[in-house]
Structure formats: C-alpha cells, structure tokens
Amino acid sequence: MDKAKKLLLIDGNSVAFRAFFALHQSLERFVNHDGLHTNAIYGFKKMLDNILTQVQPTHILVAFDAGKKTFRTEKFSDYKGGRSKTPSELSEQFPYLRKLLSAYGITSYELADYEADDIIGTLASQAEATDFSVTIVTGDRDLTQLATKKTTVAVTQKGVSEIELYTPAHVQEKYELTPQQIVDLKGLAGDASDNYPGVTKVGQKTALRLLHQFGSVAGIYEHLDEIKASKMKEHLIEDQKVAFLCRDLAQIRQDAPVEVQINDLKWQGKNQPELISFFEEMDFRSFLTEIQPENQPVAAIEKLPVKVLQESNLADLPTQPAVVSFQLEMNGDNYHTAPFIGFTLAVDQVFYAARNVELLKSPPLKNWLESSQVKIDLFDGKRTLVGLQRLGIHLSAVDFDLLLVSYLLDTSDNSNDLGKLAQQHGYTAVVSDEEFYGRGAKYQIPSDDQLLFQHLAQKVLAISKLKVPLLKKLQANQQADLYLKIEKPLSLVLAAMEIAGIKIDTQRLTEMDSEFKEKISELEELIYQEAGEKFNLNSPKQLGVILFEKLKLPVIKKTKTGYSTAVDVLEKLRGMAPIVDNILNYRQIAKLQSTYVTGLLKVVSDQDQKVHTRYTQTLTATGRLSSVDPNLQNIPIRLAEGRKIRQAFVPSQPGWQIFSSDYSQIELRVLAHVSQDQNMQQSFKDGVDIHANTAMKIFGLQDANEVTPNMRRQAKAVNFGIVYGISDYGLSQNIGISRAQAKKFIEKYFEIFPGVHDYMKQIVKTAKEQGYVETIFKRRRYLPQIKSSNYNLRSFAERTAMNTPIQGSAADIIKVAMIRMQRTLAEKHLQAKMLLQVHDELIFEAPVSEIPILEELVPKIMDSAVSLAVPLKVESAHGNTWFDAK
DNA sequence: TGCATCACG
C-alpha cells in the first residue's frame, strides 16, 4: 500500500537564524579548516535530522528569501527596515547550507519578490487541495496562520532540538484565535521585528480583546459605532488605512507564482558520498563517524593489491619507471634518529611494500631514487631525503611533494599528517597516522604485515591521486613558480643544512652550567630570605602570593589565572623591594640554564657532538621557517649574559671559523618597495640610518646631529609598529608614552610617508575583497576573519593583512638567497657549509682560507636575490665561535 | 593539556 503523502516545508532563512544564534556562544569553535563558520550549518543539520525522524515526510522543500526587495517593500518601503544586517558569519554559511541540502537530496527554492513564507503558503495550499498532509518548519510564529486540519506548523524553540507544534486547536488554546485571525492580530498590533506599526497604542492585549469581540479587522471597522468614544477609538479611526495595510503585509500569500511541482519534490533520500565529502569539507567529524562507523570505511575501502618485496623478488621490478610514488615510514617526528617502519612504492598502479628498508639500498630501488630520470612523488621530501641519507641513498630530485603543495595552497592549514591533508582535499580512503597507529601510550605498529602495508599503500595512492588536482590549483593561483623555484629546491637545501648540523662545545656549556648553578642557588637563598619563607620560585602563582599578598606590592597587571609577574610588571616594581631585582636576575639565569644550557646539552648528538635542528617548512602562516628540536632561531643575543651561550657554537673542524651575514632592515626595505613610498625609498637609496632619519622627520629636526638616542629609539619603535600593523595603544605600551602621544607619532609618520599610509589602507581593502593577501612571490595567506563583525577578530585580521606581505616577502627573499647560495658553494667547490638560517641571517662554517671569499660572495648573493625598488644591504662578520661572529 | 613566561627575528 502507498504510504500517506506528507509534504515537509522548511523556512530556510528562519531556521538558519535560529540555529546560528542558538550556537552563537560557540561561534569560534565552529570554524572549519578554511576559516568558514559552520555553527548554523551544524545546527540546521541537527534540526533537519530531528524533523525527518519525527515527520517521516515523502516530499520536501526548503524555501529561502530571495533578497531584500519584495512585493511587501513595494507596498511599504520600510518593511523590515531598521533590522540589523545579517552577520557575515551567518551569511557566509548560506551557500553551504544549500550544499548540505543538496547532499540530503532536498530541493532548495527561492522566488524573486517573495519571501520564503509565501512560497511555503502557496505550496501548502496546493498540497492540501490534493491528498497531502503538510508540516511546516520555521522559527517564526507568524506562520502559525497557515495551520489547518491538514497543515501543522512546527516552530523551533530556543535550542535547535525542541519544536512546538501548532495545530488550529493549539493556536486556539494559546491565543484564543483561529489561525486566520493571527493576520488580523498583526494588522492591529503591528510587528516590531518586521518594522510595521499597526494601530497607534494598540498592542497585543488590546488587539486580542478587539478580535475576541469583533472577529477581524474588517469586523472592527464595520462595528466601529459599537465602540465607546475613547482615545483608542480615535486611534482606530485615524489609523484605519494603516491597519488594513499591516494586515495585508502580515498575510502570507497562497498564490505566489511558484514554478515547482509538488510531485517533483519527492524525497529519494540522502546522497551518501556527497554527504561524506560535505562533512569533511565542514570538519564535522562526529557526523562522519555517525554515517560511517569506525569499521565501515576499512571494510568499504577496496583492499589494495600489495606485493611484498624481498631480496629474492627485487629483480622482477621494472628497471626505470617514469613515475614512482614513494613513502618512507618512520616512527616519530625526529627523522634524524627515528626508527624506520617500512616503505611503499606505487609504480604503474602496482603497489610494493616492505618493512626492511635495507632493501632500498639494492638495485633497482636505489637507482630509481637516485635517478634524475624517474619522477619521485611523495609527502614531505625533506623528511624522506634525510631518512634516505641515513641509508646511504641520495634522493636527488622530487617531482611532487604533497606536503609542500598543500601548504602553499593554504598556509594557515599546517597539518603535518598525510591522511588528514588528503581528507581535507577530498581524498578519504587514507586515515591519519593517529587513527592508524594510536597516540601516546596507545601507539602501536601493527605486527600484521598486510594491515601495515595497506595503510602505507593508501598513502602512496593518495599522493598520486592528489598530484594532478593540486598542481592544477597551484597553477590557478599562479603559485607554480613559488613551488618549483623556491619551496621545492629549498627543501633540499634545508635537508643538507640539517644533516650538516652545528658543532657544540659541550665543555663550554658544562662550565656555564656550574657557573649558573652557583648563581641560581645564591639568588634563591637571597630571595627566600627576603620573602621570609621558601617557595617554588618557578611558579608564577606562588610568586604572586609572595609579592602581592605577603609583601603587599601594588598589583600592576592581572592574567587570566591571577597576578601577572612578567618582566614589564617586575620592572615597574623595581626599587620598591630588593626582592624584585633578585627575582629578575633569577629568572634570567634560570631561563638560560634550563633552555639553553641543559636544554641544549640534552639534544647534542653523541655521534658527532652536533645539534641537528629540523626546520619546519610548512608551518608558519607568513612563509617563514621555524626551527625545532632544538630551536636554533632563538639563541640569546640581546643581553650580554645570554649572548655567551653562542660561545658554545663552534666550527666542526680545526682551522675553521663561523661566518655570518644578515640583511639590514629587510622588512622596512620590503615595505618601501611594496608601498612605493617615494620618501622612504629615497632614504634607503641615500643609505642613511633609517631610524635616525625617521626620528628627524617625526620630531621635525633640521639636522641629523640633533637626534638624541632616545628619539632614535622611539622612531625605531614606530618603524616596527608600522610593520606590525600599528595601533596607538600598542605603540604607547611598547615605548612607555601616552596613547595621545603615540597617536601623534603615527599621524606624523603617515604625513611623512603618505605612500605607506595608502598602502596600509589598500592592503586591508584588497584582503576584504579577495579574502587573502600575497607576498611578492605570490605566497598566499587567507584572512577569513577580516569580515568578522567581532571587532577584535577583524582588527587582528587587518593587522595581519598589513604585516604578512612584509614579513612573508622578506622570508621569500632569504629563501631565494639560500638556494642560490647552496648552488654557488657547490659550483665553486668551496668547503664552506651553510648551517643555519635565522629569518634575516645566514650562518656558515668555513676554513679560514675561505673567509675572504665568503665576505665577498655571500653579501653579493643575498643582496641580489631579488631586485627591489630599493637596495638590499647585507652585513657580515666572522670569528672562532658564533659569539665572535659579531 | 593550557597557561605564563621569555628567548629570537
């Protein structure tokens, strides 16, 4: 027997609004990997599931408002006037809501000049005329006017899960009115949210009383003479036209020119693959597991035919394939030391795998990897290269590096896991390592060969499947050069630097260790005496109690968790109690001790007395590198005490020295270039001291000699502030001046450098229009929050828009220099080795005899890496240790 | 695991 026909009609806009505000508090938790807000989509989906289970419809349509202009605004220009703009965090979700519906197999519909209500009213009445029953879902009580014997109106309550069902009986019970009288009610009382007035001074209460007596608006005016003379009666007479107009506005149309046929709305069910890919796009993990429970995907995914490689069958492999996808699996992040797990290869859609990585040393595998004729596709070339190097295999070229490419496509998405990345790009057959191996104590490498090899094979398959689409995207973004000429060659350069490592004078560190130990215990004793008790000095919480409760020092600043005891606070308390100075000293030395003495000693390799950092090439949002394990980009230099740590960084061979070159003010030069500010460009062309020059200009001095050190210091801070996307408050905090004074500085600065001012305004505008900003080499950073209605988020995005092209372009430039540098050293057969990069500085070791060559060569390569509108300036130094290279 | 602190450009 045929199921009874049930039509479900949903007011898309109103339900989306409800869902959005129900989850408004968690707005920032519902953001997907592209920065899209997803709370309304999430809530809508939950609600939709509820309704589908409750109603069991056979036919469905979701109606949307077509736009601001409707027949109602024609009749009453201020209809829905004064309503605040839909938040951008919601409006950006509407296109995806339609995508969700499409995956659910549900029709979305809108009609020019009509609101969603009218589409619903029209379809409901058409459906009733045949043999349908109808359920309407909305967040708007006005729609209860549509309730009939065959039509139920479900109004969502506060959350997204609860609904209130309005039948004519329920309407009667709640308002003592028939559904049709709701329209009359609105006509009399008006509607604040739709911004139409109704009759003056008549509200809900009076309107209800009148309707109970006369039945309708028309009824009231027919029986006006029965109403006693009163202010209200005068208002009724005066506002008669308004009353009928408002009634008309409230009346939902049931004759709109809707083009869809109800029979076409038959629901065929959800489209599972479309839904999976949509949930992935939205990062809705819980919904994903809901529709594909844990074991299902494994079962559903086709098992790949993997051939297990052994000594005995290596000879069966082709001698020189055109393309090989390769994965070298290791246990742990630190690929300099991580144990090998195994490897896989995909060649002509055939998969090979083995646990024994020694096999890679034999032909033909070694030949493939070292050949320049075989295209190697992989994930994380640097990691692979270092791993292979440990096996004595020299990977010479990579064709496609999935990790690098996907980082360039979106620098804010810096996941380091092949499975996660592949899923984000729509390829779902491969799971994340965390999911496959487990995490922390649960980490386990499967002993079952087939299980392990399937995972590895899925990885290489993902690499080859994603190669073409991602390279296409790169092309579309005009980023192919950035990949081919900068990032890919750089990964090989970085690998070489990491492998080279830098030698540590552990004896020097051990000396410092005992020195510091002594000083620390002296200071500890002093502090405990002054405090009158022992406590944990390293605990800001306990220190706070001592300083601000026991010693009653004034509280300058608070943190989320209590009193702040940070340097800038302690600086202000200096002189109020001797303990403060001692704490500052203690902090300084304790930091050196824990991070740079014992910390560094912990990571020195026993094999070669060197530290081998890892540069993370795909992490920062601006394009800079970062350095981990150990971080060699934050070795102390500013304070004399800390600077001595650099004495422990020494050349790896006797008779060699450390050589260092750094760009001078590269970020300001980039700013002068991108902003095209003539004044700033001229300063750099003239080769003047830029900070002193800025000081002269903002303090209105005639002569450079009049610039005091303090003026120069302040001007330098302004220059920095400009690069960071300045705010008067930030500047005032930084140099300890009033906010008003800071504001004057900034205004003066923009007067002097109008091009910079224009650039800052322009870049924010560009970011708003295109959604991202770019560096000079087209590195891209998306800034979805630049349209946020939240002031803080938006301001942050604006400052980022100003800063990223500057910081990022500087990063591009030094990367180009590094690649050329490495090539030149090889071409000239120099023994010198490039060891470290510290954002605007390159550090080498070289035989003393080569130092004069480097003094010439390195600055030449660095300052000619790009050609800007201003010259680049490079300064060099050398010495027996890193400390002495100053 | 998150927070506060502090090291660098």
Next chain:
DNA sequence: ACGTACGTGATGCAC
C-alpha cells in the same frame, strides 16, 4: 565604545 602590536618554540607549573 570596543581593547591591541607581527611571527615563532621551549620550559615549568597546575590541573
């Protein structure tokens, strides 16, 4: 009226 500098990593504490 809002509340703020940009980009990182390591350490130790407290939950």
